[in-house]
Amino acid sequence: MQGNRFIRTALCAALLAAGAAQAGNLTIESWRTDDKALWEDVLIPAFNKKYPDVKVKFVPTAPTEYDSSLQTRLTGGTAGDLITCRPFDKSLDLFKKGYLESLNGKPGMQNFPDSAKVAWETDDGKTSFCMPMGAVMHGFLYNKKIFQELGVQPPKTIDEFHKVLEAAKKAGKVPMALGTADQWEANQIVFTSVGAPYWKGEEGRKALIAGKARFTDPQFVAVWDEMSKWGPYLAKGYSAQTYADTQNLFASGKAAVVAVGSWDISYYNQNAKFEYGAFPPPVPKAGDKCYISDHPDIGMGVNPKSKNKDDAYKFLTWLGSQEFADLYTNKVTGFYSLSNHLISVKDPVAKQMLDWRKSCASTIRLNAQIMNRGEPNMENELWNVNSQVLNGKMTPKDAATRIQTGFAKWYKPQQK
Amino acid sequence: MKRAFPWHIAVFLAPAFLIYTVFSALPLLDTLRLGFFTTYDSGHQTFVGLANYIKLLTDPDWSAGFWNAMHNNIKFFLIVMFVQNPIALLLAALLSMHGVRGAKGYQTLIFLPTLLSVVIIGFIWQLILSPLWGVSEKLMGFVGLADWFQPWLGDESSALITLSLISVWQFVGVPMMLIYASLIAIPDEIIEAARIEGASSWHIFWTIRLPLILPTLGLVTILTFVGNFNAFDLIYAVKGAIAGPNYSTDLLGTFFYRTFFGYQSQIGSPTMGAAVATTMFLIILSGVGVYFYFIQRKLQRFAF
Numbered sequence: 001m002q003g004n005r006f007i008r009t010a011l012c013a014a015l016l017a018a019g020a021a022q023a024g025n026l027t028i029e030s031w032r033t034d035d036k037a038l039w040e041d042v043l044i045p046a047f048n049k050k051y052p053d054v055k056v057k058f059v060p061t062a063p064t065e066y067d068s069s070l071q072t073r074l075t076g077g078t079a080g081d082l083i084t085c086r087p088f089d090k091s092l093d094l095f096k097k098g099y100l101e102s103l104n105g106k107p108g109m110q111n112f113p114d115s116a117k118v119a120w121e122t123d124d125g126k127t128s129f130c131m132p133m134g135a136v137m138h139g140f141l142y143n144k145k146i147f148q149e150l151g152v153q154p155p156k157t158i159d160e161f162h163k164v165l166e167a168a169k170k171a172g173k174v175p176m177a178l179g180t181a182d183q184w185e186a187n188q189i190v191f192t193s194v195g196a197p198y199w200k201g202e203e204g205r206k207a208l209i210a211g212k213a214r215f216t217d218p219q220f221v222a223v224w225d226e227m228s229k230w231g232p233y234l235a236k237g238y239s240a241q242t243y244a245d246t247q248n249l250f251a252s253g254k255a256a257v258v259a260v261g262s263w264d265i266s267y268y269n270q271n272a273k274f275e276y277g278a279f280p281p282p283v284p285k286a287g288d289k290c291y292i293s294d295h296p297d298i299g300m301g302v303n304p305k306s307k308n309k310d311d312a313y314k315f316l317t318w319l320g321s322q323e324f325a326d327l328y329t330n331k332v333t334g335f336y337s338l339s340n341h342l343i344s345v346k347d348p349v350a351k352q353m354l355d356w357r358k359s360c361a362s363t364i365r366l367n368a369q370i371m372n373r374g375e376p377n378m379e380n381e382l383w384n385v386n387s388q389v390l391n392g393k394m395t396p397k398d399a400a401t402r403i404q405t406g407f408a409k410w411y412k413p414q415q416k
Numbered sequence: 417m418k419r420a421f422p423w424h425i426a427v428f429l430a431p432a433f434l435i436y437t438v439f440s441a442l443p444l445l446d447t448l449r450l451g452f453f454t455t456y457d458s459g460h461q462t463f464v465g466l467a468n469y470i471k472l473l474t475d476p477d478w479s480a481g482f483w484n485a486m487h488n489n490i491k492f493f494l495i496v497m498f499v500q501n502p503i504a505l506l507l508a509a510l511l512s513m514h515g516v517r518g519a520k521g522y523q524t525l526i527f528l529p530t531l532l533s534v535v536i537i538g539f540i541w542q543l544i545l546s547p548l549w550g551v552s553e554k555l556m557g558f559v560g561l562a563d564w565f566q567p568w569l570g571d572e573s574s575a576l577i578t579l580s581l582i583s584v585w586q587f588v589g590v591p592m593m594l595i596y597a598s599l600i601a602i603p604d605e606i607i608e609a610a611r612i613e614g615a616s617s618w619h620i621f622w623t624i625r626l627p628l629i630l631p632t633l634g635l636v637t638i639l640t641f642v643g644n645f646n647a648f649d650l651i652y653a654v655k656g657a658i659a660g661p662n663y664s665t666d667l668l669g670t671f672f673y674r675t676f677f678g679y680q681s682q683i684g685s686p687t688m689g690a691a692v693a694t695t696m697f698l699i700i701l702s703g704v705g706v707y708f709y710f711i712q713r714k715l716q717r718f719a720f
Contacts, residue, residue: 064657067677067678067679068678071678090683093683097458180570180660181569181655181660182656183660235548236547236548237546237547237566237567237570238547239661240542240546240547240569240570240571241567245548248549249548372682376477377679377681378681379681379682384661384663387662388662391661393661406477
């Protein structure tokens with residue numbers, strides 16, 4: 001296994017080096033394997049209309065391998081010219097190690113609000129190292145046909161939410177498509193999304209960072225409490241249900257509701273044969289303000305070792321343009337451009353989700369900033385703990401204690 | 417007269433020696449070296465002696481994960497060892513009997529899964545065992561066992577056992593072939609002589625055939641040991657690097673992967689990872705050492 005990996009890495013490195021050495025060529029590193037065709041058929045040709053003499057190659061690596069293989073190529077000096085950036089600490093780490101260029105004052109950056117740049121800047125907010133490309137939003141999709149048969153409306157409060165699920169269960173449908181085999185959904189599209197109205201979005205998140213709130217406080221425990229009640233509404237054997245199973249289950253029309261990230265829209269547009277709509281995470285009590293997890297997810301930076309930085313910056317400037325924002329939002333359905341440009345979203349469900357920004361307050365994924373830095377790693381801990389709460393194997397109180405203990409172990413403001 | 421230096425030997429050895437040195441020996445030595453260093457945020461590395469190992473074994477966050485992986489790994493090894501190898505022995509003994517119809521066909525079929533990619537094996541079994549669209553619940557229903565069906569891959573208590581049985585299913589062909597080869601290498605005269613003396617088949621198997629294939633069983637044991645303490649791919653393919661639920665399927669391989677490469681927002685540490693890899697290497701080395709010292713040395717070779 002070891003030997004193989006080294007040989008493969010070395011071969012890939014050699015191939016990439018050969019490709020990157022020629023002037024006028026750009027290579028983009030990315031984890032968006034799903035978007036390969038889109039980059040090659042739409043985005044790069046559009047760029048080439050303006051800059052015909054720059055040849056751009058989009059070289060994606062599978063999402064689960066991206067970070068490790070990118071790290072290897074960066075260390076070996078064979079990575080591409082443009083690096084697709086994960087949000088927050090992962091890219092900050094690359095910048096600190098000198099694998100990303102500072103983008104302060106570069107053309108195009110002026111088109112982004114501070115709230116978008118926050119995912120790719122140093123803690124003091126002085127240096128940006130990636131250009132924001134897209135955000136994802138989280139919420140629920142529902143099967144309109146099933147809702148019509150049941151005679152229910154998209155729920156606004158948790159009580160209504162439970163009533164809908166109960167009605168679906170009585171009618172013999174799977175109330176909610178969700179599994180815990182892959183674990184990440186339990187955190188990224190359940191806990192940090194459904195929880196936002198409980199901890200009041202940014203307010204709760206910042207209180208944790210400032211050390212003014214604890215995970216054992218009621219506004220956080222309540223979320224785990226809510227999740228612990230979902231078991232009966234999920235499909236049989238949901239503990240072995242993968243994300244692909246979940247997508248299939250909802251697309252086959254058997255489930256009433258599915259917890260999603262906006263990127264799922266393009267999947268369901270292709271695979272679901274029925275009409276569906278979206279609703280934001282329900283609020284705890286009628287009249288409460290709604291909050292949504294509106295998460296900057298993807299950015300683009302420049303490799304300092306690139307042999308073709310001029311062209312890389314040309315590309316980056318185009319990335320900050322109205323044209324790119326429009327293409328990206330409307331062609332990569334479910335990813336929303338983070339720029340200040342005014343864009344009309346054409347897909348109805350994607351538009352519905354985007355419109356939540358008007359009535360709800362946006363927040364990012366709870367633990368994305370700063371909280372993931374220590375040991376034990378909070379993201380991994382949350383995947384594990386949240387799946388166990390959904391599986392009914394851990395009580396909400398134990399979940400809160402475990403996360404809080406791990407957090408306080410290394411984070412000074414939480415030790416007071 | 418001084419004999420000329422045997423250049424041809426050096427020339428013939430050189431390619432293998434070079435490849436082995438560059439791709440196996442050097443990385444291994446570099447891993448051992450890297451384990452004594454630590455990485456700073458700037459990417460700078462400094463020598464810290466045994467600090468990584470002390471952290472791995474005494475810091476509760478690290479040691480809990482490490483011992484959990486170690487414990488799971490031992491369980492994984494024991495299940496594979498005591499399920500896979502007896503089955504392989506049984507199959508090999510059956511197939512090596514005279515006049516078994518379709519023996520070659522069975523051999524090929526049993527060996528076939530070994531040739532498939534682990535990713536495919538993982539995917540197929542996930543589908544077979546899927547509580548949503550798997551066939552296993554229905555098949556069990558035919559014999560009245562439908563109520564016994566569980567989402568085995570999702571249950572903390574059964575996920576590791578299920579995965580080790582999947583591994584057994586895939587790799588049982590390898591020990592079977594090895595044992596089969598040594599069984600058919602036993603000269604017929606010995607068996608015939610025993611038969612003339614009035615020994616039963618059962619007796620012949622236990623007192624003649626089995627002792628004669630002990631060296632092969634030893635080899636199979638050590639291959640199983642090394643293979644299982646290096647196991648990674650099946651777990652990664654089915655459960656991902658955060659080998660859930662609740663790390664119940666976490667092996668040393670997945671633990672190493674998370675440490676070295678990082679996972680999601682966890683940032684990988686090449687130096688800490690090297691310490692974990694070295695520890696794995698030492699575990700395997702000592703296992704193999706114990707085996708060679710206590711067992712392999714005492715096995716007798718029979719020349720036919």
